[in-house]
Amino acid sequence: MTLANRLLPWQQQNWEHLCSYIVQKRIPQALLITGNKGLGKQQLADQFAAALLCATPKADGIACGLCNSCLLINAETHPDFIRLQPEEPGKDITIGQIRNLITRLTLKPQFETHRVVIINPADKMNNAAANAFLKCLEEPTERTLIILITEKPAKLPATIVSRCQKMPVATPDRETVVAWLAETLQRDADKNKTLYANVSLAQGAPLLALEYANDETLTLRNDCFNAWVAIAKQLKSPVMIAEDWHKLPASPLIFWITSWVIDLTKCFYHPKTENLYNPDLNGQLQELSQRLELKGLYKLYDLLLAGRQRLDTQINKQLLFEEILIQWRELNRSQ
Structure with missing residues (x-):
């Protein structure tokens, strides 16, 4: 994974909220990021994880991209950055995966900053996995942040949701999306009706509109x-x-x-x-x-x-x- 080291334009308010956690030194034990598909929830979580692990973040809170931690993240070898997702597309996150996570979390973080776990999509935990995961939230380990990402928060057990700080990612207005899409694709937004059609088709989700434009x-x-x-x-x-x-x-x-x-x-x-x-x-x-x-x-x-x-x-x-x-x-x- 190579971080872009820049925010998507519609995420600025979310980012300022996340940065306030760092400035106030009040990192939550669990963070639930929700929103429709194509809003960049994973990118936002990655940026926050990198910022927490970075040795010399920039003035705006973004990771430097050059320190040892950032290089390890880009090489996908950082010992304190854990990703959890279904082992196969369309499958559930199993209780075996959660038990392995719990075992890893019993050990202290190897660096002096934080340890970050990102679970995406969190709603793919089956019942047994969700029940086992609850232990992670009830007995949090030191300097560990767990980030849950989902498009379907209603599918998560209330016992899990209630133990998380919530961060909804809102769908930006259409003009913002069209302008970003035109810049990304290097097209003239005023003359390209296809851009507007793709944005409408994607229900205003920028990354989904970009995917639609490309495929x-x-x-x-x-x-x-x-x-x-x-x-x-x-x-x-x-x-x-x-x-x-x-x-x-x-x-x-x-x-x-x-x-x-x-x-x-x-x-x-x-x-x-x-x-x-x-x-x-x-x-x-x-x-x-x-x-x-x-x-x-x-x-x-x-x-x-x-x-x-x-x-x-x-x-x-x-x-x-x-x-x-x-x-x-x-x-x-x-x-």
């Missing part, structure tokens, strides 16, 4: 929306589209569909374009809304909410999309 997620979203419109016009089969869609990442696709339904509902009240989830699709959404009724949209919305909750189960995703798309077709056919 052409917007193109995939547009292809899916065109298929959605084709079903509404009875030009394509819901079953055939569902067969294609089940090969795509289900969570973002369900979100896209949900956002289209929300926007269609808003269209009944003639909203400003910028108030839509998908302002770049405004024309087609307005056209679709004229052939629909709110009652049917609400039923489809309820189905989508239920589908989102079932994504973490062993659900047949193709059948889920078939159910959604068939209901969408029937909603349009009845008009």
